[in-house]
Amino acid sequence: MKTTFLKQSIAILIIAVSALSANAQKKQGDKLAYESRNTSSTYMYFDDDSTVNPPQTTVTYCENHIRYEFTLSSDKLTELYINNHKIPADSFYLYNALVTKLKEQIKRDRIQAEEDRKQAALDRVQAEEDRKQAVRDQAQAEEDRKQAEKDRQQAEVERQESVKDQQQAVEDRKQAERDRMQADQDRKQAELDRQQAVRDQAQAVEDRKQAELDRKQAEEDRKIADSLVSDIIAEHIVANKAGIREVILNEDEFIVNGKLQSEELLKKFKAKYVKKAGYSVRYGGTTSSYGIYINN
Numbered sequence: 001m002k003t004t005f006l007k008q009s010i011a012i013l014i015i016a017v018s019a020l021s022a023n024a025q026k027k028q029g030d031k032l033a034y035e036s037r038n039t040s041s042t043y044m045y046f047d048d049d050s051t052v053n054p055p056q057t058t059v060t061y062c063e064n065h066i067r068y069e070f071t072l073s074s075d076k077l078t079e080l081y082i083n084n085h086k087i088p089a090d091s092f093y094l095y096n097a098l099v100t101k102l103k104e105q106i107k108r109d110r111i112q113a114e115e116d117r118k119q120a121a122l123d124r125v126q127a128e129e130d131r132k133q134a135v136r137d138q139a140q141a142e143e144d145r146k147q148a149e150k151d152r153q154q155a156e157v158e159r160q161e162s163v164k165d166q167q168q169a170v171e172d173r174k175q176a177e178r179d180r181m182q183a184d185q186d187r188k189q190a191e192l193d194r195q196q197a198v199r200d201q202a203q204a205v206e207d208r209k210q211a212e213l214d215r216k217q218a219e220e221d222r223k224i225a226d227s228l229v230s231d232i233i234a235e236h237i238v239a240n241k242a243g244i245r246e247v248i249l250n251e252d253e254f255i256v257n258g259k260l261q262s263e264e265l266l267k268k269f270k271a272k273y274v275k276k277a278g279y280s281v282r283y284g285g286t287t288s289s290y291g292i293y294i295n296n
Contacts, residue, residue: 041065046106061102070099225283228273232256235265249273250280 046059057072071079077099080087087095159166228249229241237256238244248255251274254266261269273281 044102044105046109048110057106059102059106061098068095068098070095072103075103224273224281228269228281228283231269231272237261237265245284247281247283249282251277 042063044059044061046057049056049058054074056078057075059068059070059072061068067081067083069081069084070077077092077095080092080095092099228247229244232238232244232247233240243257245257246255247257249269251270254261254269
């Protein structure tokens with residue numbers, strides 16, 4: 001008889017055993033790529049084969065991407081492969097700790113399998129009892145259904161006797177419900193309208209404040225622009241306002257109509273118009289009408 005067991009995520013090996021196995025693996029000349037540690041890939045399964053004499057158990061165990069395949073005959077290690085690399089018998093002792101741990105786990109799994117088999121037998125007996133009880137319950141349910149049908153028919157007769165009065169009551173109730181729902185909708189809409197009016201009023205106040213700020217900023221920008229233009233003309237950089245196409249002024253440069261001005265003029269204009277670090281002034285540009293753009 002051949003029996004197969006599968007055990008996922010074995011956590012029975014201590015770190016020392018894993019390290020010993022890895023070192024032994026290196027001594028046999030296997031690739032170092034199998035030294036990667038990934039506990040999520042740990043698994044074990046084994047086959048018990050009683051058709052041979054003596055019975056044999058074939059075990060496959062994988063941990064940290066290292067695959068161990070070995071055969072136990074009469075509970076003794078007779079053959080061992082690691083990542084398809086056959087290990088000579090005179091090196092078996094290097095894996096005694098690993099094999100012992102796995103044999104203990106196999107023993108526990110066999111005991112658990114036997115307990116599961118016994119429980120399955122008990123479950124089958126209980127399932128049969130449950131099936132018989134289900135048949136009895138089904139028969140009782142059929143009797144209950146027949147009685148319920150009789151009761152329903154009687155109730156239908158009684159319902160039809162009073163249906164005319166109930167219909168009128170239902171119509172009255174439906175109309176009252178419609179009236180109530182309409183009144184509730186009207187109330188909700190009125191509340192929404194009121195809330196929107198409050199928001200609109202608040203927004204209007206904010207808009208007025210922003211408009212005032214924008215007006216003041218525009219006035220300030222206009223004054224800066226007029227002063228900047230006057231100073232540029234006064235320094236004889238251009239003859240008049242019409243001659244100014246573009247002005248760029250910041251901490252590092254002073255450019256008029258694409259021409260970089262002297263360091264002396266930069267210091268003079270920067271002292272007057274560049275108010276703080278990162279502040280810059282741009283006048284004119286590619287727009288069809290002149291304006292001033294100030295970056296704080």
